[in-house]
Amino acid sequence: xxxxxxxxxxxxxxxxxxxxxxxxxxxxxxxxxxxxxxxxxxxxxxxxxxxxxxxxxxxxxxxxxxxxxxxxxxxxxxxxxxxxxxxxxxxxxxxxxxxxxxxxxxxxxxxxxxxxxxxxxxxxxxxxxxxxxxxxxxxxxxxxxxxxxxxxxxxxxxxxxxxxxxxxxxxxxxxxxxxxxxxxxxxxxxxxxxxxxxxxxxxxxxxxxxxxxxxxxxxxxxxxxxxxxxxxxxxxxxxxxxxxxxxxxxxxxxxxxxxxxxxxxxxxxxxxxxxxxxxxxxxxxxxxxxxxxxxxx
Numbered sequence: 356x357x358x359x360x361x362x363x364x365x366x367x368x369x370x371x372x373x374x375x376x377x378x379x380x381x382x383x384x385x386x387x388x389x390x391x392x393x394x395x396x397x398x399x400x401x402x403x404x405x406x407x408x409x410x411x412x413x414x415x416x417x418x419x420x421x422x423x424x425x426x427x428x429x430x431x432x433x434x435x436x437x438x439x440x441x442x443x444x445x446x447x448x449x450x451x452x453x454x455x456x457x458x459x460x461x462x463x464x465x466x467x468x469x470x471x472x473x474x475x476x477x478x479x480x481x482x483x484x485x486x487x488x489x490x491x492x493x494x495x496x497x498x499x500x501x502x503x504x505x506x507x508x509x510x511x512x513x514x515x516x517x518x519x520x521x522x523x524x525x526x527x528x529x530x531x532x533x534x535x536x537x538x539x540x541x542x543x544x545x546x547x548x549x550x551x552x553x554x555x556x557x558x559x560x561x562x563x564x565x566x567x568x569x570x571x572x573x574x575x576x577x578x579x580x581x582x583x584x585x586x587x588x589x590x591x592x593x594x595x596x597x598x599x600x601x602x603x604x605x606x607x608x609x610x611x612x613x614x615x616x617x618x619x620x621x622x623x624x625x626x627x628x629x630x631x632x633x634x635x636x637x638x639x640x641x642x643x644x645x646x647x648x649x650x651x652x
Contacts, residue, residue, distance in 0.1 A: 377558060378566040385549075385567070386488040387481060391456040402461050404432070410468060411435045417477070417505060419498055421486070429498060430484035432457055433506075434474040436467075443650040445534065446473040447512045448502070450519025452540075452628070453491065456483030460516075463631045466639045470646045471512070477502060479519070491545060492518045493576040496526040503532060510534035512649065517602070517627065518542050524581060528588040535649045536591040537642060540602050540627050544580035551601050586614045590652070592645040593617060594638055596625030618645060 396403045405412040412434040421427040436442045447467050449460045457476040467474055480498065481489025499522055503511060509532035515523030520541025527533040542548045546568060550560035568578055587610060595604050604621050611619035620641050622634035631638060 381567045388454040427486035431477040438469045445471045448475045450515040452517030545578045593619045599627045601627040
């Protein structure tokens with residue numbers, strides 16, 4: 356009997372240790388993702404800057420206060436459009452997803468250079484060339500607001516992918532300078548997306564995810580989901596993948612059903628991170644029509 360009790364205690368300690376290690380790994384991975392910098396692009400023969408895409412640009416940094424003192428610098432590319440007089444007098448501001456950087460945005464920037472006067476790409480905290488750690492989107496609309504202040508009066512179209520989509524939505528809800536939103540597989544509920552990512556990787560979501568978010572809350576990062584049933588703050592184009600297992604199409608369907616201001620496009624065969632691979636023409640045509648509708652308005 357004593358041997359059995361000892362074995363149970365040993366198993367319980369081992370299980371608790373495993374859960375603790377997985378929770379630590381999850382939080383660390385969320386706050387310190389692998390950085391996609393120039394070395395990442397060179398290794399994969401990808402464009403390292405807008406000039407390699409035939410676009411004129413200026414690189415600069417935005418200084419922001421860091422939690423607990425000190426400053427964080429955010430890397431910014433300010434890119435000129437090539438549409439000339441035919442371009443809409445808009446500035447498109449791009450927000451990448453978790454674990455990505457401006458380099459990923461640069462790969463999928465078409466057809467924007469022909470549609471708008473200016474494009475602005477920046478690395479979120481803890482990503483690419485920006486300082487960190489990451490705040491996994493929580494409160495990062497304040498960084499976006501400071502960037503828009505630097506860029507002038509607007510009007511702006513915010514183009515948010517995955518984690519960046521939630522940041523863009525929150526900023527648009529409070530900023531009259533934002534004329535439209537383009538959201539690519541937007542994450543409105545970080546908790547749900549994290550649980551789904553754990554399941555996809557073969558790990559149990561419980562109790563790892565609740566413990567991880569309790570840890571983030573202690574770090575001053577409370578993750579609050581957006582209500583996807585609310586009317587959008589501005590005209591919105593949502594693009595989602597048919598087989599997205601991180602943000603399934605059902606997560607954004609209530610938005611399209613709640614308001615005529617939302618245009619929703621589902622890309623057949625696409626998952627969470629490969630929208631352009633499955634529907635480049637559909638996405639490009641949808642963006643062109645959306646920008647033209649904002650221009651007319």
